[in-house]
Structure formats: structure tokens, C-alpha cells
Amino acid sequence: MFFQKDIETMSRQEIEEIQLRKLKHQVQYCMDNVPFYHERLTKAGVTADKIKCLSDVQYIPYTTKADIRDNYPYGLFAVPMNKIVRIHASSGTTGKPTVVGYTRHDIDIWSDTVARFCAAVGVNENDIAQISFGYGLFTGALGLHYGLEKLGCAVVPISSGNTKKQAMILKDFGTTVLISTPSYAMYMSEVAHECGISNEELKLRIGLFGSEGCTDALRDKIEKGFGLFSTDNYGMSELQGPGVSGECEYRCGLHIAEDHFLPEIINSETGEVLPRGEKGELVITTLSKEGIPLLRYRTKDITRIHYDTCKCGRTHARMEKVQGRSDDMLKIRGVNVFPSQIESVMANIEGISPHYELILTRKNYTDYLEVRIEINDVNLLENFGSLEAKQKEAVDKLKTVLGIQAKVTLVAPHTIQRYEGKARRIIDKRNEAEA
Amino acid sequence: MTTQQLSIFMENKPGQLVQVTKTLKEAGIDIRAMSLADTKDFGIVRMIVSNTEKAQEAMREAGFMSTITQVMCVAMDDQPGGLSRITELMAEAEVNIDYLYACITVIGKDAYIVMHVDDEKKASKCLEQAGIRMVGNEEIANM
Ligand SMILES: [Zn+2]
Numbered sequence: 001m002f003f004q005k006d007i008e009t010m011s012r013q014e015i016e017e018i019q020l021r022k023l024k025h026q027v028q029y030c031m032d033n034v035p036f037y038h039e040r041l042t043k044a045g046v047t048a049d050k051i052k053c054l055s056d057v058q059y060i061p062y063t064t065k066a067d068i069r070d071n072y073p074y075g076l077f078a079v080p081m082n083k084i085v086r087i088h089a090s091s092g093t094t095g096k097p098t099v100v101g102y103t104r105h106d107i108d109i110w111s112d113t114v115a116r117f118c119a120a121v122g123v124n125e126n127d128i129a130q131i132s133f134g135y136g137l138f139t140g141a142l143g144l145h146y147g148l149e150k151l152g153c154a155v156v157p158i159s160s161g162n163t164k165k166q167a168m169i170l171k172d173f174g175t176t177v178l179i180s181t182p183s184y185a186m187y188m189s190e191v192a193h194e195c196g197i198s199n200e201e202l203k204l205r206i207g208l209f210g211s212e213g214c215t216d217a218l219r220d221k222i223e224k225g226f227g228l229f230s231t232d233n234y235g236m237s238e239l240q241g242p243g244v245s246g247e248c249e250y251r252c253g254l255h256i257a258e259d260h261f262l263p264e265i266i267n268s269e270t271g272e273v274l275p276r277g278e279k280g281e282l283v284i285t286t287l288s289k290e291g292i293p294l295l296r297y298r299t300k301d302i303t304r305i306h307y308d309t310c311k312c313g314r315t316h317a318r319m320e321k322v323q324g325r326s327d328d329m330l331k332i333r334g335v336n337v338f339p340s341q342i343e344s345v346m347a348n349i350e351g352i353s354p355h356y357e358l359i360l361t362r363k364n365y366t367d368y369l370e371v372r373i374e375i376n377d378v379n380l381l382e383n384f385g386s387l388e389a390k391q392k393e394a395v396d397k398l399k400t401v402l403g404i405q406a407k408v409t410l411v412a413p414h415t416i417q418r419y420e421g422k423a424r425r426i427i428d429k430r431n432e433a434e435a
Numbered sequence: 436m437t438t439q440q441l442s443i444f445m446e447n448k449p450g451q452l453v454q455v456t457k458t459l460k461e462a463g464i465d466i467r468a469m470s471l472a473d474t475k476d477f478g479i480v481r482m483i484v485s486n487t488e489k490a491q492e493a494m495r496e497a498g499f500m501s502t503i504t505q506v507m508c509v510a511m512d513d514q515p516g517g518l519s520r521i522t523e524l525m526a527e528a529e530v531n532i533d534y535l536y537a538c539i540t541v542i543g544k545d546a547y548i549v550m551h552v553d554d555e556k557k558a559s560k561c562l563e564q565a566g567i568r569m570v571g572n573e574e575i576a577n578m
Contacts (some may be wrong), residue, residue, distance in 0.1 A: 375500065376500070378500060378501070380444075381443070381444055381479055381501070381504075382442070382504055383533070384472045384479055384534075387477065387479065388474065391476070391477075409476055409477075410444075410477050411446050411477075412444055413498075415498070
């Protein structure tokens with residue numbers, strides 16, 4: 001199903017013509033309305049006229065999260081406050097949040113791009129959509145909310161938390177579409193089953209999971225747990241929120257809304273633009289934003305982009321599922337480790353729950369990784385050897401995938417923290433004073 | 436004849452075993468036999484109790500994972516050679532004993548051992564033929 005079929009299936013040439021036209025406009029717009037960009041672009045000698053083809057985007061300097069923070073709160077806004085109808089912010093783990101403002105037109109585009117990926121998996125006006133993202137400054141909940149309303153769904157804005165009630169409403173309201181983080185969906189299915197609600201009593205058919213990474217293996221577990229089909233979507237508040245890209249029913253990459261966002265892939269260390277098809281950091285230039293336009297924004301997310309037409313008929317480029325944010329990457333004993341790699345190992349071991357915790361410590365200048373996993377198969381208790389074998393299996397599989405000897409600790413069910421939003425599974429104690 | 440055994444998963448951290456026994460005490464459950472197998476990190480407590488289902492429910496509420504397994508509870512003479520007679524019988528019958536532990540409760544001259552074997556039917560038959568008594572949950576509850 002399509003929300004804006006003509007746009008979503010136009011030829012590559014048409015897409016690029018639109019992108020070039022909009023890019024020139026956006027550069028001019030930034031030059032005229034954002035002092036920060038006026039200075040940057042002037043210094044770099046870039047003007048809208050000098051942009052003759054899409055690859056000329058490379059002459060524009062990058063924008064980083066730090067730039068947004070340095071101009072806290074409204075320094076990068078391109079319009080006066082009387083044109084802003086919404087303000088969101090992403091919680092900074094350090095320091096001030098990054099603040100973004102939306103004009104009415106921005107909200108409209110945002111809702112369109114969300115409606116596209118929702119329609120792409122078959123969500124329609126007959127659906128009842130339960131939004132279990134936390135509402136607030138975070139863009140996930142309201143982004144989906146507006147997009148789903150635009151599609152004509154009945155939106156249930158329950159927000160996150162009170163999981164037993166969530167389960168009750170899933171059943172009583174006949175919810176057909178669930179919106180949450182993958183971690184929360186998993187937790188909710190556990191709670192629903194504990195409350196005696198079986199999948200047969202639920203009408204759930206689609207999950208729109210996002211706001212944190214999710215491996216295919218974990219997705220399979222959630223889908224089995226709830227008996228639904230799910231897709232992944234991507235975005236970040238700086239760029240607008242969800243809707244920058246999203247999977248279609250074929251789940252072979254996330255279609256980027258290319259009429260509104262111009263993607264590039266760069267080498268995150270050198271800043272050099274990489275040829276099409278290579279893997280690197282995703283950089284996005286907003287093409288339609290009025291409130292806070294961003295030129296060449298460094299997302300820190302590592303992916304690869306495919307430009308061939310998808311089986312679904314969409315021509316918009318597909319980015320691979322983000323394997324990990326370059327910020328999330330852990331360096332353990334000099335080895336690069338993405339938490340998603342550990343998650344995929346965990347999800348492929350039978351008899352343990354998908355909840356886990358990573359604890360990093362440092363002793364005598366050496367890093368130690370401890371992985372705590374919950375056993376959830378009572379049959380393991382029949383025989384002491386099978387518990388030991390399970391522990392060894394986890395150690396061996398981690399070693400194969402990560403190349404690191406980890407300590408695996410088996411813990412009792414329900415002892416690892418559950419999350420109603422993004423899961424925080426990494427406890428890095430390496431910077432604490434050595435005991 | 437078999438009897439129910441409760442196996443409880445335990446993380447190896449201070450106070451875990453105390454919490455197990457305390458939980459059972461508060462639920463009014465008596466422990467008849469108990470064994471603990473552990474590594475540095477985790478352990479399994481196995482026990483024969485006065486009311487297995489109730490014990491499992493109490494453990495579940497206390498946040499412990501447990502399972503109920505059928506094992507054999509064998510009465511033997513409480514005198515030298517009692518245990519070796521049983522193990523010899525099992526060896527003759529080619530039955531493997533997975534694990535074995537003694538009952539805490541001794542009544543009169545009888546002592547009991549709990550064992551889990553790979554072939555319960557064969558083991559029962561052989562013990563019966565040797566005139567050795569096995570007890571079930573009912574008798575254990577009334578010990
Ligand atoms: Zn597609």
C-alpha cells in the first residue's frame with residue numbers, strides 16, 4: 001500500500017531533479033535566514049548558484065550535534081517564533097538538549113513521511129493504533145501520532161508505562177497496531193501472557209517498532225511472542241523525528257523519503273564522501289525544513305544505501321538497518337563491538353530470555369566484559385550439566401562473533417531490568433576508579 | 436513409585452540460600468531432603484518438601500525459577516552397608532544414577548535417599564524385587 005504513490009515511485013531522474021532544485025533552495029534559505037549558516041557558507045565560499053549538481057553538496061561544511069547545542073536553544077531556527085507551532089528536544093546524555101522547532105509545514109511533511117512507512121506495511125484507516133512511546137519532548141510518540149491520524153487510524157495515545165494496563169487495553173480496545181520500542185514490545189508481551197492474555201484474544205497484526213536498534217533475531221522473538229508482523233523506521237529529532245526512513249513489507253532496507261532528505265555516506269573518521277554502495281556514516285541534508293534546516297547533518301549512524309528499485313515498487317533509496325550508532329560502539333580490548341552483535345548472539349541461544357545486560361570493567365588496564373543473561377527454560381534445571389553447557393554455549397558464541405572472551409553470568413528470570421522506552425543494557429564502569 | 440522433587444535455580448550471591456529456606460518456612464513448608472550443586476556463579480537446589488506444589492508457588496512469588504521433577508525416594512536400613520546395597524543393585528541392573536542425596540528425616544530405623552536415575556522403571560522393579568521400599572509424596576508429607 002502507498003500513501004503518496006506518485007512521489008514514492010517516481011524515477012531516479014525525477015527524484016534527483018527535485019533534490020537538486022530543493023538543495024539549491026535550502027542553501028539559499030539557510031544563507032538568508034540562519035546567521036550560523038550565513039557565516040559557515042560564506043567562509044566555505046558556497047552559494048546556491050555554485051551548486052550545479054547533487055554532488056556539489058560536498059562543498060558544504062558538515063553540521064554536527066555540537067553545532068545545534070552551541071546555538072541552544074533557538075540559534076539555528078530559520079523562522080521567527082510566530083511561525084513555530086511545535087518545539088521538541090532530544091535529551092542530551094551530556095549537557096543541554098538539542099532543540100528543534102517546527103512550522104506548520106514541517107509538521108505536515110513529517111506526518112506525510114510517517115504515513116508513508118505506516119502505509120507501506122499495510123496500516124490503514126481501519127486500524128486501531130496504540131502508541132506506547134513516551135509522549136513529551138521526545139519526537140517518537142507525536143511523530144507517529146500525527147502520521148497515523150493522517151492515515152485515518154484510530155490513535156490510542158496511551159504513552160509508555162503501566163504495562164499491565166497496556167496489556168489490558170491491547171485486548172479490550174482491539175488494538176491492531178502497536179507502536180513502541182522493541183524492548184518495550186518484548187516486555188509487554190511477557191506481561192500480557194503473565195496476565196493470562198493469549199495471542200488469540202488479541203487483534204494485533206502490525207508492530208511499528210523504533211527509536212532503538214533491533215536485530216532480526218530479536219525481531220523474530222517479538223513477532224512470535226505477540227503474533228504480529230513488524231517493521232523498523234528511522235529518524236532523529238534533529239532531522240524531524242521518525243519518518244526519515246522506514247521499511248516496506250519486504251523489509252530489505254528502510255526507504256528514505258528522498259524528496260525531503262538528501263542522504264550521503266561518508267567515512268566517519270576522515271569525513272571523505274564514499275562512493276554509492278559503501279558502508280559508512282549517514283549524513284543527511286534536509287530539503288524541505290523551514291523551522292530548523294540542517295545542511296549535511298552528521299547522524300553518527302553507520303549504514304549503507306541501495307539505490308535500485310525495491311520489490312515493492314518504491315524508487316526511494318533504501319538504507320540498511322542501522323547496525324549501531326558510532327557513539328554506541330564499544331571498544332573492548334581494542335576490538336570494536338556493537339551492542340547489536342551481542343543482541344543477535346543472545347537471541348539465537350535457546351532457553352534464555354532476550355533481556356540481557358553488559359557490564360564493562362577495567363582491571364590492570366585490561367577490559368573485562370561480563371554478559372548477564374536470564375535463563376527462562378525450566379528444563380535446564382533437570383540437569384546441572386545443561387546449565388553449565390548453556391553458559392559455555394554463550395561464552396563460545398560470543399567469542400566467535402566478537403573475538404572476545406566474555407564472562408557469562410546466568411541469572412534468574414525477571415531479574416534483569418525491563419524498559420518502557422529505550423533499553424539501557426550497557427553498564428560501563430571502566431572510567432570508575434579501580435577498586 | 437516416584438516422588439516429586441523441587442529444583443530451584445539460584446544465583447550465587449550472598450543470602451540466596453537463606454532466602455529460599457526462609458520463603459519455604461514462611462509458607463509453612465518442611466524440607467525433608469535437600470542438596471545443593473553449584474559452581475562459582477550459580478547453583479541448583481534440589482529438595483523434597485512436605486507440599487511440592489505449594490512450595491513451587493511460594494518460590495515463584497519470591498521470584499525464583501523452579502521446576503518439579505519425579506525422583507525416587509528409597510527407604511534403606513540405617514546401618515552400615517545400606518547405601519552400598521542400593522548402588523550395587525543399580526549397577527547390576529545397569530541403571531545409571533544421575534544424582535543422589537540423603538533425606539534429613541530419619542524415622543525409627545529407616546533412612547531415606549533421594550535419587551534420579553536414567554531408567555526409573557527398571558530401577559523400581561529391581562528395588563522391589565530386592566524387597567526395598569520406596570515412598571511417595573503422601574508418606575513424605577506425613578513424615
Ligand atoms: Zn520497498
